[in-house]
Amino acid sequence: MSTIQDIFIPDLGGDTDVDLIDIMVSIGDTVEVEDGLITLETEKASMDVPTTHSGVIKEILVEVGAKVNSGDLIARVETQDESSTNEEVSTPSPVSSDSPSLQEAEAKLEAVSNANAEISCQFVDEQTICTVIEEVRIPDLGEDKDVDLIDVLVSVGDTVAKEMGLVTLETEKASMDVPATFGGEILELYVEAGMKVNSGDLIAKMTKTVVMENKLPTPAKTTAPTQTEVPKETKQKSTIQEAMAKTSQVEVSADSKVLSTKSAKVYASPSVRKVAREFGVDLGFVKGSGKKNRILKDDIKAYVKEQLNKPATSAGSGLGFNLPELKEIDFSQFGEIETVELSRIQKISGPSLHRNWVSIPHVTQFDEADITELEKFRKEQNAIADGFKLSPLVFVVKAVAKALAIHPKFNASLSADGDSIIMKKYFNVAIAVDTPNGLMVPVIKDVDKKGFKDIAIEMAEISSKAREGKLKSADLQGACFTISSLGGIGGTKFTPIINAPEVAILGLSKSEMKPVWDGETFQPRLTLPLSLSYDHKVIDGADGARFTTTLSQLLSDIRLLSL
Numbered sequence: 001m002s003t004i005q006d007i008f009i010p011d012l013g014g015d016t017d018v019d020l021i022d023i024m025v026s027i028g029d030t031v032e033v034e035d036g037l038i039t040l041e042t043e044k045a046s047m048d049v050p051t052t053h054s055g056v057i058k059e060i061l062v063e064v065g066a067k068v069n070s071g072d073l074i075a076r077v078e079t080q081d082e083s084s085t086n087e088e089v090s091t092p093s094p095v096s097s098d099s100p101s102l103q104e105a106e107a108k109l110e111a112v113s114n115a116n117a118e119i120s121c122q123f124v125d126e127q128t129i130c131t132v133i134e135e136v137r138i139p140d141l142g143e144d145k146d147v148d149l150i151d152v153l154v155s156v157g158d159t160v161a162k163e164m165g166l167v168t169l170e171t172e173k174a175s176m177d178v179p180a181t182f183g184g185e186i187l188e189l190y191v192e193a194g195m196k197v198n199s200g201d202l203i204a205k206m207t208k209t210v211v212m213e214n215k216l217p218t219p220a221k222t223t224a225p226t227q228t229e230v231p232k233e234t235k236q237k238s239t240i241q242e243a244m245a246k247t248s249q250v251e252v253s254a255d256s257k258v259l260s261t262k263s264a265k266v267y268a269s270p271s272v273r274k275v276a277r278e279f280g281v282d283l284g285f286v287k288g289s290g291k292k293n294r295i296l297k298d299d300i301k302a303y304v305k306e307q308l309n310k311p312a313t314s315a316g317s318g319l320g321f322n323l324p325e326l327k328e329i330d331f332s333q334f335g336e337i338e339t340v341e342l343s344r345i346q347k348i349s350g351p352s353l354h355r356n357w358v359s360i361p362h363v364t365q366f367d368e369a370d371i372t373e374l375e376k377f378r379k380e381q382n383a384i385a386d387g388f389k390l391s392p393l394v395f396v397v398k399a400v401a402k403a404l405a406i407h408p409k410f411n412a413s414l415s416a417d418g419d420s421i422i423m424k425k426y427f428n429v430a431i432a433v434d435t436p437n438g439l440m441v442p443v444i445k446d447v448d449k450k451g452f453k454d455i456a457i458e459m460a461e462i463s464s465k466a467r468e469g470k471l472k473s474a475d476l477q478g479a480c481f482t483i484s485s486l487g488g489i490g491g492t493k494f495t496p497i498i499n500a501p502e503v504a505i506l507g508l509s510k511s512e513m514k515p516v517w518d519g520e521t522f523q524p525r526l527t528l529p530l531s532l533s534y535d536h537k538v539i540d541g542a543d544g545a546r547f548t549t550t551l552s553q554l555l556s557d558i559r560l561l562s563l
Contacts, residue, residue, distance in 0.1 A: 003079050005053040007037065009072040015042045017067040022273065024048070024266060025075070029057045035265075037074055038062065039273055055079035130210045136166065136181060138201045144171045146196040148348060153177070154204075158186045166203055167191060170348065171473065184208030194351065258306055259285045267294040275300050345438030356500045361536040364495045367548035369555035371395075371511060372526045377558065381452075388456045392511070392528070393431070393485055395561075397455055399554040400481060400506060401427040401447040402561055407547050411480050413501040414538055421538060430479035430499070431459065433466040440466040441499065443479045487511060487528070496533050503538045504547075507531035528555065 012018055022039035025031060036048035055077040062074055118133040141147055151168040154160055165177035184206040191203050262284035268276070272295055276283050279300065286303045288295035331337050342350070371392065378390050404411040404427055413422045427448040430441045442462040444455060465471045484496045485508040496507040509529035515522035530551060534544050554560050 004058065005055065005077045005079050007051055007053070007074045007077060009040075009049065009068050009070055009074060012040075012042075012070045016069050018042050018069065020062055020064060020066045020068050021277075023060065023062065023064055025057050025060070027057050027060060029265070031055065031057060031077065036267070040068065041274075049074065051075075051077060053077050053079050131207060132210055133187060133205055133207045134182070134184075135205055136203045138169075138178060138197050138199055138203060141169075141171070141199045145198055147171050147198065149191055149195045149197050150193060150344075150347070152189065152191060152193055154186050154189070156186050156189055160184065160186065160206075169197065170344075178203065180206065182206070182208055256287065256306065258303060259287050263293075272297055272300065279304055343438050345440070349439065352500075353497055357497050360498050360500060362495065362498060362533050363536045363539075363541060363544060365532045365534070365541075365544040365548050366493050367530045367532070367545075367552055368527045369530060369552040370516070370525050371528045371555050374555055374558050375511075375526050385453075388453055388460070390452060390456050391459075392487070393483070393508070394452055394456045394459060395555065395558060396483060396485075396506075396508060396528075397429050397431070397444060397447055397459070398450075398452065398561055399551055399558075400429055400483060402554055403547055403551045404481060405448065406550055407543065409539055409543060410504045410534070410547055412503055412538065414503065414535070418537075424480050426478075426480065428478045428480050430482040431462070432482060432484040433463050435467045435469075437469065440471060440476075441479070441482060442466055442471055442475045443477065445478065481505070483508065492529055493531050496531060498533055498535055504532060504534040506551075507533070 019041045020038055021041045024036045024038060031037070031051045032054045033052065034050045037051050038049045040047055040049060057075055058078045059076040060074070061076075062068060062072070138147075148170045149167055150170045153165045153167060160166070160180045160183060162181070162183045163179045164183075165179055167178050169176055169178060185208075186204055187207050188205045189203070190205075191197065191201070262282070266283045266286075267288060267290070268283055273283065275281075275297055276286070276295075281300055281303060283295055286295050286299055287293075289299055290296050374395055375392070378392065378395070381390055408423055409421070411424050411427065413424070414420075415422055426446065428443050428445045429447050430443045433440045433442060442465070444450075444458055444462070447455065450458070462471070462475060465475065479499070479502060481502055482496075482499045482505045484505060486494065487508050487510045489510070491509045493509055494507050496505045498505050507530070509531065511526055511528045513524050514527050516525040516527075517523075530548055532544060532548050532551075534547075
């Protein structure tokens with residue numbers, strides 16, 4: 001028999017209109033006596049208000065930010081009268097020697113289940129019904145690491161068939177669904193869209209029911225006259241709920257103070273909560289070391305230290321900043337609208353661009369190169385060329401490789417821990433290509449070993465593949481430096497975003513004819529605008545200016561490229 005109990009604000013002495021700064025429970029939560037419900041803050045101290053009854057939270061009648069007083073109603077809790085609890089009493093019948101036992105049934109299932117499977121069996125209607133909870137993991141991805149998980153195809157509670165897709169992965173080679181290895185119900189999901197995953201990572205825990213023919217006689221059930229038999233469906237549901245409770249435990253390393261999944265309940269004293277608010281720490285993500293996982297002040301300090309020591313590039317799309325959420329606006333109130341979904345490439349590249357822009361201190365150096373003689377030579381060669389065409393970009397690619405050799409710091413990457421620079425001895429240049437599906441960035445390898453003709457032919461081939469969506473994974477890997485050219489469209493200058501782990505990127509705008517003073521008169525010269533963005537953690541401003549100066553000289557006199 002259940003009873004609804006009211007929980008009130010205790011006597012606050014002379015304090016009135018006290019600030020309610022936190023609600024520690026939600027409707028549907030199960031609480032024990034002395035579990036904290038809310039946190040109040042007076043001018044003297046912060047304090048938790050505990051529940052006076054055990055049960056399930058049915059109603060919460062306060063909200064954060066409210067002013068409360070002694071005797072105000074906080075919540076209503078549904079309690080159970082223990083004396084009315086009925087239990088089923090079962091007396092098993094004798095078991096014949098030639099019939100399998102429950103232990104044998106579980107052992108048989110363990111032999112065909114994975115090592116981490118949880119198995120429980122019971123006799124129901126002359127059958128052995130076993131509930132098996134198994135882990136589903138990312139299959140072997142070969143050499144691919146940190147693969148993008150772009151979609152989760154199921155939700156907790158879904159029933160899926162064998163071979164039905166669970167998640168979608170996208171490597172640089174292709175997209176693929178990871179199927180369920182058996183049919184069953186999704187108990188817990190451990191992944192979300194946008195994550196990076198590797199071979200063997202845990203995707204989900206699933207339950208399946210295995211029915212085995214049973215030679216055992218059904219156990220005789222004797223029920224007390226005043227007791228009510230628990231339906232079979234209720235018992236099975238209870239077994240699943242117990243399994244779900246086990247799988248809902250947050251998995252973290254022994255040393256880490258950062259939980260990967262937000263905890264539903266937080267146990268912390270008012271003083272600890274105050275420290276957490278001062279540091280802007282969400283206690284739901286802090287692993288407590290006290291009794292009943294209670295969070296201590298030392299846990300807060302360890303959590304903050306661990307977060308600060310994380311490399312900037314691994315902090316996720318938010319990069320540790322608690323930015324205010326963008327307010328959702330109904331634009332249709334102002335006129336007609338149309339919602340267009342982002343392309344697959346935009347969905348993939350967007351978070352990377354955001355991460356690079358926020359985590360890399362960009363500086364952009366603007367310059368220009370006199371390409372009058374280069375353009376004259378290019379047109380002369382195109383007039384006699386057979387099977388290829390030289391574009392201005394061909395010469396820029398070759399000049400960039402030469403400039404990287406002269407200024408090796410630009411041909412480098414910052415190590416993951418940020419303590420060293422990895423100098424590269426090869427010269428691979430990426431070219432941003434505008435395609436109908438979005439921007440693609442194929443790579444030309446070993447530019448320093450190739451002539452203008454070789455670069456022109458290869459550039460035409462990879463650009464065509466990019467527009468047709470036929471680029472392979474190898475075509476997109478290994479770049480040292482990227483060039484983004486908008487010269488065919490227009491504009492004078494822009495700030496390109498560095499493509500980490502590279503440390504610089506060159507932007508090209510539309511060339512234009514300018515009058516240049518030669519000491520006596522103004523001469524018409526064709527100039528190419530250059531926009532060099534570089535990572536100020538690795539490259540100083542003086543080095544940035546030297547690089548564009550070198551590049552300008554190489555493009556102004558292409559004979560220097562052969563030296």
